[in-house]
Amino acid sequence: MTLPHPNTDQISLPIVLGVLGDPTRLAIVRYLASKEGVPLSCSRFLDLASKTNLSYHLAKLREAGVTRAEVVGTNRMITLRRADLDARFPGLLDSVIAAAGGDPALPAVGGHDLEVPA
Amino acid sequence: MTLPHPNTDQISLPIVLGVLGDPTRLAIVRYLASKEGVPLSCSRFLDLASKTNLSYHLAKLREAGVTRAEVVGTNRMITLRRADLDARFPGLLDSVIAAAGGDPALPAVGGHDLEVPA
DNA sequence: CCAATTGTTCAAGAACTTTTGAACTAAGGA
DNA sequence: TCCTTAGTTCAAAAGTTCTTGAACAATTGG
Numbered sequence: 001m002t003l004p005h006p007n008t009d010q011i012s013l014p015i016v017l018g019v020l021g022d023p024t025r026l027a028i029v030r031y032l033a034s035k036e037g038v039p040l041s042c043s044r045f046l047d048l049a050s051k052t053n054l055s056y057h058l059a060k061l062r063e064a065g066v067t068r069a070e071v072v073g074t075n076r077m078i079t080l081r082r083a084d085l086d087a088r089f090p091g092l093l094d095s096v097i098a099a100a101g102g103d104p105a106l107p108a109v110g111g112h113d114l115e116v117p118a
Numbered sequence: 119m120t121l122p123h124p125n126t127d128q129i130s131l132p133i134v135l136g137v138l139g140d141p142t143r144l145a146i147v148r149y150l151a152s153k154e155g156v157p158l159s160c161s162r163f164l165d166l167a168s169k170t171n172l173s174y175h176l177a178k179l180r181e182a183g184v185t186r187a188e189v190v191g192t193n194r195m196i197t198l199r200r201a202d203l204d205a206r207f208p209g210l211l212d213s214v215i216a217a218a219g220g221d222p223a224l225p226a227v228g229g230h231d232l233e234v235p236a
Numbered sequence: 237c238c239a240a241t242t243g244t245t246c247a248a249g250a251a252c253t254t255t256t257g258a259a260c261t262a263a264g265g266a
Numbered sequence: 267t268c269c270t271t272a273g274t275t276c277a278a279a280a281g282t283t284c285t286t287g288a289a290c291a292a293t294t295g296g
Binding site: 160161169172173176177191192193194 | 271272273274275
C-alpha cells in the first residue's frame with residue numbers, strides 16, 4: 001500500500017509556501033531537516049500536535065510534495081523530499097531552514113538511527 | 119501621514135511564507151522584484167484583483183514586512199523591502215523569486231520611471 | 237485468536253481568510 | 267469651490283483551514 005505523492009514537476013510554489021506558512025508544519029520540516037536522511041515515524045512529532053491533527057498536517061506536507069511517507073509495517077516513515085525540492089526550487093528549502101533558525105524545537109529523544117519508536 | 123510597518127526584527131518567517139503562499143500576492147511580489155528600485159503605485163496591480171481586494175492584499179504584504187508603502191499625494195508608492203528581508207532571511211526572497219519563474223505575469227506598461235499612473 | 241500499537245477517516249464546529257459593494261477620506265486640478 | 271482620482275474602511279457573505287473526538291483499519295506480538 002503506497003500513498004499518493006505529487007511528482008517533482010507537479011510541486012507548486014504557492015502551495016509549498018502556504019504549507020510552510022503554518023508554525024506546526026514549519027516545525028515538522030525543521031525537525032526533518034535536522035535529522036536529514038533518517039526516516040522518522042509520525043509519532044516523533046506528537047509534541048507538536050494531537051495524533052489526529054498531526055495526521056492532517058503530515059498529509060498537507062505530503063500532498064504539497066514537501067515530504068514523502070513510506071508505509072513500513074504499522075509505521076509510516078516520513079522523509080523530507082530534499083532532492084526534489086532542490087531540483088524544483090533551488091535554494092528555497094535551505095533558506096527557509098536557515099531562516100527558521102538553528103535548533104529544531106523538538107526533544108532530541110535517544111537512539112540508534114532509523115527512528116522507529118522505542 | 120505614515121502607515122504602520124513592522125521593523126526588520128519583527129518580520130516573522132511563518133507569516134512571510136503564509137503571505138507569499140497566495141497567488142495574487144506572489145504575483146505582486148514578482149512584479150515588484152522585476153521593477154526593483156522603482157516605486158509603483160497600487161493601481162499598477164489592478165489586473166490582478168479589484169481595487170478593494172488589492173487594498174486588502176497590499177495591506178497583508180505591508181503588515182508582514184514584505185513591502186513598504188509611502189504616501190505621496192494621492193498615491194501610495196509600494197516597494198519591496200529587499201534589504202530588510204535579505205538581512206532577516208538571507209537568500210529567501212531570491213529563491214522565492216527565482217522559483218516563481220522568469221517573467222512577471224503583468225503587462226509591462228510604458229514609461230519613464232517613478233511609475234505614477236499616466 | 238486477542239490485544240496493543242500506529243495511524244487514518246469522518247463529521248462537526250471553531251476560526252480564520254478572501255471577496256464584495258457601498259460609503260468614505262484626502263489630495264489635486266479646473 | 268466642485269469634481270476627479272487614488273485608495274481606504276466597513277460589514278456581510280462565502281469559502282477555507284484547522285482542531286477535535288469517536289470510530290475505524292492494518293500490522294504485529296503474545
